Amino acid sequence: MQTAHLQTIGDILHARGLVKQSDLAQAARLQAEAGGLLGQALLRIGAVSEEDLLIAQSEQLGLPIMSADKVSIDPDDYTRAMTALGLNSRWLTARQCAIWQETDNAPIHMLAQDILSPELREQIERRCYKAGVELRDFVASNQTVEKALFHIREENPADADGLSDDDAVRLKEMAEEAPVIDFVNRVFSTALREDASDIHIEPFEHKFQVRYRIDGVLHTKQTDPKSNFDAVASRIKLLSGMDIAERRLPQDGRQTIRFAGQDIDLRVSALPGSWGESLVMRLLKKETELPDLEAIGLEGHAKKTLQELLSRPNGVVLVTGPTGSGKSTTLYRGLRGLNNGVRKIITIEDPVEYDMDGIIQIQTNASIDYTFAKGLRAILRQDPDIIMVGEIRDGETATIAAQAALTGHLVLSTLHTNSALAAVARLVDIGLEPYMVISAVQGLVAQRLVRRLCPKCSVPVAKPEGEDMIWDMIKNGAIIDPQIKGKNNWRESQGCTDCSQTGFSGRIAIFETVKMDNALSEAILEGASLQKLLDVARGQGFITLLEDGILKARSGVTTLSEVFRVCGTHTSTLDLSPDIETGNTQNA
Numbered sequence: 001m002q003t004a005h006l007q008t009i010g011d012i013l014h015a016r017g018l019v020k021q022s023d024l025a026q027a028a029r030l031q032a033e034a035g036g037l038l039g040q041a042l043l044r045i046g047a048v049s050e051e052d053l054l055i056a057q058s059e060q061l062g063l064p065i066m067s068a069d070k071v072s073i074d075p076d077d078y079t080r081a082m083t084a085l086g087l088n089s090r091w092l093t094a095r096q097c098a099i100w101q102e103t104d105n106a107p108i109h110m111l112a113q114d115i116l117s118p119e120l121r122e123q124i125e126r127r128c129y130k131a132g133v134e135l136r137d138f139v140a141s142n143q144t145v146e147k148a149l150f151h152i153r154e155e156n157p158a159d160a161d162g163l164s165d166d167d168a169v170r171l172k173e174m175a176e177e178a179p180v181i182d183f184v185n186r187v188f189s190t191a192l193r194e195d196a197s198d199i200h201i202e203p204f205e206h207k208f209q210v211r212y213r214i215d216g217v218l219h220t221k222q223t224d225p226k227s228n229f230d231a232v233a234s235r236i237k238l239l240s241g242m243d244i245a246e247r248r249l250p251q252d253g254r255q256t257i258r259f260a261g262q263d264i265d266l267r268v269s270a271l272p273g274s275w276g277e278s279l280v281m282r283l284l285k286k287e288t289e290l291p292d293l294e295a296i297g298l299e300g301h302a303k304k305t306l307q308e309l310l311s312r313p314n315g316v317v318l319v320t321g322p323t324g325s326g327k328s329t330t331l332y333r334g335l336r337g338l339n340n341g342v343r344k345i346i347t348i349e350d351p352v353e354y355d356m357d358g359i360i361q362i363q364t365n366a367s368i369d370y371t372f373a374k375g376l377r378a379i380l381r382q383d384p385d386i387i388m389v390g391e392i393r394d395g396e397t398a399t400i401a402a403q404a405a406l407t408g409h410l411v412l413s414t415l416h417t418n419s420a421l422a423a424v425a426r427l428v429d430i431g432l433e434p435y436m437v438i439s440a441v442q443g444l445v446a447q448r449l450v451r452r453l454c455p456k457c458s459v460p461v462a463k464p465e466g467e468d469m470i471w472d473m474i475k476n477g478a479i480i481d482p483q484i485k486g487k488n489n490w491r492e493s494q495g496c497t498d499c500s501q502t503g504f505s506g507r508i509a510i511f512e513t514v515k516m517d518n519a520l521s522e523a524i525l526e527g528a529s530l531q532k533l534l535d536v537a538r539g540q541g542f543i544t545l546l547e548d549g550i551l552k553a554r555s556g557v558t559t560l561s562e563v564f565r566v567c568g569t570h571t572s573t574l575d576l577s578p579d580i581e582t583g584n585t586q587n588a
Helices: 009-015 021-034 038-044 050-061 075-085 089-094 118-131 142-149 168-175 178-193 226-239 300-310 327-338 372-382 395-406 422-429 434-440 467-475 518-525 530-540 545-554 560-567
Strands: 097-100 108-112 135-137 198-203 207-214 217-225 251-259 262-273 276-285 315-320 345-349 360-363 386-389 410-415 441-453 504-515
Touching: 009 021, 009 038, 009 050, 021 038, 038 050, 038 178, 050 178, 075 097, 075 108, 075 118, 089 097, 097 118, 097 142, 108 118, 108 142, 118 135, 142 178, 142 217, 168 226, 178 198, 178 207, 178 217, 178 226, 178 262, 178 276, 198 226, 207 226, 217 226, 226 251, 226 262, 226 276, 300 315, 300 327, 300 441, 300 504, 315 327, 315 395, 315 422, 327 345, 327 386, 327 410, 327 441, 345 372, 360 372, 372 386, 372 395, 386 395, 395 410, 395 434, 395 441, 410 422, 422 434, 422 441, 422 530, 434 441, 434 518, 441 545, 441 560, 467 560, 504 530, 504 545, 504 560, 518 530, 545 560
Parallel strands: 108 135, 315 410, 315 441, 345 360, 345 386, 386 410
Antiparallel strands: 097 108, 198 207, 198 276, 207 217, 251 262, 262 276, 441 504
């Protein structure tokens, strides 16, 4: 490899419009203070994504890129290479370098975070020449290098420096070391590249793993030695304003960070476990573009009903579903349509998830007892036309929201229930009288998120798995036939590089919507069962979440198995439990 007269990495990135001169100047200052490479400094300040940096490095050095799936996972390959070159794992890991050899006398593969290190190259090249083997070196992401290093590190619990819970100074020092900063930055970079909503870092006896929730499903992407966990956990807690020395009690933290040119709200939960703290981070992009109603998945009867509800001058409109079902996205989309410049719109949320021009947005603060109920009382003195309450959690908030609706305000909010109609029982359960429910509530919406089939690799299928189950449920009266005109377009997933072999790309919502009309109001006052409310709602053209999911599967948007995974194999409206909270933490 020729290293003379190389174009600098900064010049390449700047020429491509990926970094600004101010970014380069800031990175240069960091490089002067902490040492290391300019590219790594750009990563640390969040000026560039690792993917863009890797492509630029490949162009600069004329080396191919090694992808993570091409890295050997056989520890014997690493031992073979170290034996052939007379090197040990301690020397290699100190230089963040991994080498492997698949068979005797085969080429030595080499990855390193600083592939141009003179000391490293001189030693490896000289030893390869002496051993009579070819050297093949590559540029690779830091995560790929870490994957390779995992197979050569010596697990030695004593190397963790014997940290105690009270050693806050040492923990902070570890959190500010360059390799730890780089590791955490790589985790964020991967999450953004994969469009993950949550990052899970989970410790076990001899290792810890990094998992990402992508399209609502967790995927394990990385496994590392347990000896590195304390430093990584401390870095994340430091970023989110948590007590890094406290490892015995649960903690919550949040912070706004800038990474790869994007402002991101970071919400962190730390939960002590048998082998250390389980860390879960939710990433909320400040500049996320809101999809329109059709892109969300709202169509037909559901779309018509919601548009009618949002056009009313007053009343309560509730969107229900578990955490991560996209309720907030639906409400924000509705608010954007209502924000015409002549209405006063105020929201109270925990936290504010989308910044919207022309709307007053307020965040609750539990530390000073500033709750939804207290905030809502204050909002009513601000002469609003439309109010959005992030969530109705208790009877006090529900009562104030109902009173606001009865005094001429349109109130939008969310509720955790299994279905739209189950919200009625939930409101009564937390303290609203049935007459107040029918007077204040104008409409109810429930939604879930199902994964979309990847448009690049999905294929038609004549008879999908689960079709017979649909006909059995129709015959048994569990669901109605939601067949639409036109032929079926059943499809199934295959998996390709575009969708990371999952067969799915993105998500779409399934809905059920119902208006509070006279027939439904009378049924509620009579104390009708959920089944009776369902029968009454059918008169409006109401279809359940499961039925809407079947329609979307029939149109080729998703699969029946995905709909059944999310909804179950029964109509969720018939589930008599009004309150639901799941562990899925993915936002739309």
